[in-house]
Amino acid sequence: MFPRSDTTKPLYVQIAEWLENEILAGNLLPHERIYSQYQLADMFNINPATAAKGLTILLEEGLVYKKRGLGMFIAEHAQANIHKKRREQTLQLLIRELVTEAHNLGVEESELLEMIHQAITSRKDGSS
Amino acid sequence: MNVIECRQLSKSYYRKRALQDLSFSIREHTITGVIGRNGAGKTTLMKIIAGFYRPSSGEVTVFGERPFNSLKVSQNMIYIDDQMPLPTSLTLLDILHMAGRFYPNWDHDLATRMLNYFSLHPEGRHHQLSKGQRSTFHAIVGLAARCPLTIFDEPTTGMDSSIRKDFYRALLKEYLSHPRTILLSSHLLNELEDLLEDVLLIHQGKLLFHMPIDELREYAVSITGPEKLVERVTADREIYHQQHTGSNVYTTVVRRDASILEAARQHGLETAPVSPEDICVYVTKQTKGRIDDVFNRNQP
Secondary structure, eight states, X not given: OOGGGOTTSOHHHHHHHHHHHHHHTTSSOTTOBOOOHHHHHHXXXXXXXXXXXXXXXXXXXXXXXXXXXXXXXXXXXXXXXXXXXXXXXXXXXXXXXXXXXXXXXXXXXXXXXXXXXXXXXXXXXXXX | OEEEEEEEEEEEETTEEXXXXXXXXXXXXXXXXXXXXXXXXXXXXXXXXXXXXXXXXXXXXXXXXXXXXXXXHHHHEEEEOTTOOOOSSSBHHHHHHHHHHHOTXXXXXXXXXXXXXXXXXXXXXXXXXXXXXXXXXXXXXHHHTOOSEXXXXXXXXXXXXXXXXXHXXXXXXXXXXXXXXXXXXXXOHHHHGGGOSEEEEEETTEEEEEEEHHHHTTSEEEEEEEHXXXXXXXXXXXXXXXXXXXXXXXXXXXXXXXXHHHHHHHTTOEEEXXXXXXXXXXXTOOSSSOHHHHTOTTOO
């Protein structure tokens, strides 16, 4: 469950992404209380200051809001906003990387599209 | 609030300068890793903070008082290392009972549960313990004392890796439930970095830096690629470390910022983060040449 697999990202960013994934998956619902820095510290065995930094990212992006003395809660449109952000930024970035790598390897456009098509087909077969 | 403040703190033993002009402060309820090579001055610094030694010059205050001969500091502080002179005539359980009389926040239940978890016999004697068991016992005393200032000097000496992990976990659990100011010295930064909030790096008696671990994690970047290209991109930058792999692959470690990342990206060079442990090793390199050179005596 630990997001540690991608070690190139700073720990607090990994915490933020883990929380985003929880919201995206619907495990944390709007106006529900999000984990505190101390709960996250206990769960992931990290310093609570690092966990707090991860929570701050979500706060700055408006995905959570603060209630004084009560903690942080999931914002109304958090799930939709994460969805939008991932589509516009993360997916676009991955596609650019994919295209660059294909170019470096001399893979033709039609060949690349065929490979993507195959990957989609095999995923469909696998999940059905 | 600052629990510890040092201003131009220096310490000399006879002619040897052990600490030189250290100025820093430690905030309440933080876990700080005191990191440095062997002989860097970690123990001297922590023993001055504990009030065991008097500084040669400069000033140190702990809870607002000079720690040397301070009743307030000794009441609120515990110093744990692997050489605690504990009585050989008492059983481990007796020692825990004694400790409970010294420390007002002592949690005896926690102490005995940990003694049991780590399979230390309550009727055992301190001098009969192995090196690792002794460290474990001291760590139990350090955690159960719940002192507002808890200093661990190389607490994991001799512990096997499974016990070290348990100790770090216990330390974090205790810190979460009973926040306190913790200093933790070690040279194994890798395995305790997740636990830390700040890092204090000492080298040859001087303070190299004191910064949040999250900043240190993004302090430097390694750049890898063809030698000429890497040299061009990292020209006029301070190079912390360099390494050749094969005939034409070259890696350098430099300070990380947006412009270097962009330049590396434009030239198609590989970038990778540098772990806090590696940065500490690079900036405290004091040996002449490399260990390989020791074995290549006949070569020019």
